[in-house]
Amino acid sequence: MSTLTTWSLEQTSPGDLAPARVPGAVGAGEVTVMRAQVPSPELNRFLYTAVGGGLEWTDRLGWTREEWLAFLSRPGVETWVAYDRGTPAGYIELDAQDGGVVEISYFGLLPDFHGRGIGGHLLSYGTARAWDLAGRWADREPTKRVWVHTCSDDGPHALRNYERRGFRVFDVRTEEKA
Structure with a gap:
């Protein structure tokens, strides 16, 4: 048996966000981030299966x-x-909850887009949106x-990326994997 470690991280102020640099484009074009409004x-x-397929993301497969x-x-x-030049490279999913809390419920890149600086940029962009998300809804x-x-099953740079963007660990749990 092996173990699974889960880190919960948070920011408690918009000033906690330490944005990554905007990645330079490889070839013509540039990296853009757009909201899927529909x-x-x-x-x-x-997006869930393309990003999470190699990371053992399974909780939504049966939806x-x-x-x-x-x-x-x-x-x-x-x-x-x-x-990246019109091709989906990754995504971030935000979920505004009660009490002024926003969870980043899913975040990641498709495998072919790792190592290009897109992950730090996307996390910075999405976190900035999270800071103004909850207040946009009247209730x-x-x-x-x-x-x-x-x-520990997520990408090898996930925890470090969150910490570099200004997230702080507030809970760590370790359990045996079945």
Whole structure:
């Protein structure tokens, strides 16, 4: 048996964000980040499996189209997609919760886009959006906290990327993997 370590990290002020540099384009064009404004279960399932397929992401694999749509249609849920010269390179999914809290529920890059500086840029961009997300909804308080969790099964640079963007660890849990 092996162990799985999960780190929960947070920012408690917009000033905690330490943005990464904007990556230079490889060849013509540039990296852009755009919000997927129309809830699309197919798009989010594609991103989830393309990013998480090699990382043992399984909790949403059994979701029906209706479950995906119900989650994505909730006020305060946003998906931001990074594109490298028009090709999806990764995504960040934000989930505004009660009490001015925003969770980064999923974040990552497709394997072919690792090592290009896109991950730091996308995390910076998405975290900045999280800081103004909750307050945009009439029934929500302004954002007071942005949090995320990552684990030892995620990419080898995930924890370091979060810490470099100004997230601080507030909980660590280790358990035996089945």
